Amino acid sequence: MAVFLIYRLVRLQIICHQSCIGLRMGSAMVPGRIVDEGDRRDMDRPLLQVEKLKFRFRGQSQDVVEDISFRVGRNETLCIVGESGCGKSVTALALMGLLPRDSVRFGSGEIRFDGESFAPSDHDRIAAMRGDRMAMIFQEPMTSLNPAFRIGDQIAEAVEQHRKCGKAKARERAVEMLRRVGIPAPEQRMGEYPHQLSGGMRQRVMIAMALANDPELLIADEPTTALDVTVQAQILELIAELQAETGMGTIMITHDLGVVAEIATDVAVMYAGQVVEYGPAEAIFNDPQHPYTIGLMASVPSLTGPRRRLSTVPGSVPGIGQMPEGCRFSSRCPFAAPVCASRPDLAEIAPGHRAACHFAPLDQRLERRA
């Protein structure tokens, strides 16, 4: 019962939060509406819920990703942030079932997609949804399209695969998608090869391909990292627009906190294969509780205020097999204490806001000290 109540509270928080972010962002969110009983049931059921996902690669002594849990609702954007090598990309690939089958060992975990529950190792179930109900775009638009085929055929192929429609219908859809992602003269572009397009255009093609089957979930793995800054903004705007149109849930993997601030509904901060802080975007930005999150926030240069030396998180992420016992961040943490030798739980410190730190919430600790 208590769990259920907390759960309802979390949901309420997220819904409230969504509306206030919606106000802030203006465009990307659906207009507020009166929630009736049926709707509420629908909204209580998140689009995607990941519970304690855990896996390692063959021959490794420690898990690459440990006890990852998060949820994504329809029309929401979950941003997964963290340094390179923290496990964000492999988590996404695992959700898509794109990790090499023979080398990945799933420890535990459960994925619930639209109420259906299955194990992360259930490749067949995941494969059936891939490209249809959930789609992914990647970091490297330059190499993610097949150089040997025309882009039109590559998009149409995805449509044909899942809709079982004829070639002509699939091509029509491909043209429509190219138009929707803002590619001029889509009919002519259909016949072009990837090498004839710029990076930004290729990423648009990737988005067109991913969204061609109206997926309910879009996973975007650093979709703007390889692009020019001006193009980055266009691509993010495009994703936000398409999300508003289709109501899909989005997981955005990024290490760019500026991007997070712009689009996130919820944020999961990952460090060394674990989620160290998780909660509504506003809470994470206004009241970061994990020392690593605080470090990340502090390392973003500010446009206003006095110019000062950029702060960094000292050290680097320990490799697999060299993780400290207990809290994995303890080797770099300025607050590290003997208690950190035991592993902190990802505990709820405010409704919907969780942090994996013995000292969270920090206010409490400061009060205790005083």
Add this chain to the structure above:
Amino acid sequence: MLNFLLRRVAIALPTVILISIFVFGLQKLLPGDPVLAMAGEERDPEVIEFLREKYRLNDPVPVQYLAWVKGALTGDLGISLRTNQPVTELIGQKLPVTIQLAVMALIFAMVIGIPAGILSAVKKGTVTDYVANVVALSGLSIPNFWLGIMLILLVAVNWQLLPASGYVPPSEDLWLSIKTMLMPAFVLGTALAATLMRHTRSAMLGVLKSDYVRTARAKGLAERRVILRHAFRNALTPIVTLTALLFGELIAGAVLTEQIFTIPGFGKLVVDAVFNRDYAVVQGIVLVTALGFIVMNILADAAYFVLNPRLRKQ
């Protein structure tokens, strides 16, 4: 495309000229005098002189070369010193035999080598991969003559399924022609299949790691389609190159195999010509072989055009 091909041909021309000079020069360096061989036991000086005159062997070497080139351009490669047949005619008789053998061997090589390569790349590190590699290694290390003799013994003598040796032109009896050529083509093909398999495997391993293969999987395509369409298409370039080179090699003749199966092909012609100092025939054969290599290379280049859209624009 046409432009590109014309350029390739233009680049090939000097190669052909160099090869012809080289071939002609080497011949002159070979020890032994064909006229002495022809003149017989008595070595009558008059006969020798007559023969030298007839074959223009008294002219300076460059003049001989130019005369040969002039003839070659009009399709006249001279006359065999041994059989008195025109070289063009000899080659015209043997080349189709060798081409048939080469094509059939190559089909065997591709049908065995390419799927085995794909399979062992996809199943890398598994039992399938190891088995394919062991089989490939044995294919490479078993000598053709041994495999040929064993096959004749088993298939032709014991089981009496196929003719043991000989050659039937396809125009006479197509089915019998293919049947007769089956064993020698298989013997040649298995060795090439091993090479082809190794190259296919490594090309596929590279491509399977690429981002666009991941994209194809992310689209939800069946694994079969991902591998055969998205990956294999991009792994084809090195495979095509290798196949073209292998074909060139096959045209040069498979002496041993032709000997074992008594096939009247190019290989036998070469050996006979070299042993008998049959200059004109050796020159003709080497020239045709070199041309064959060059044509195959140009064809391979043309294939890149079809395979790689990035080349088309330039």
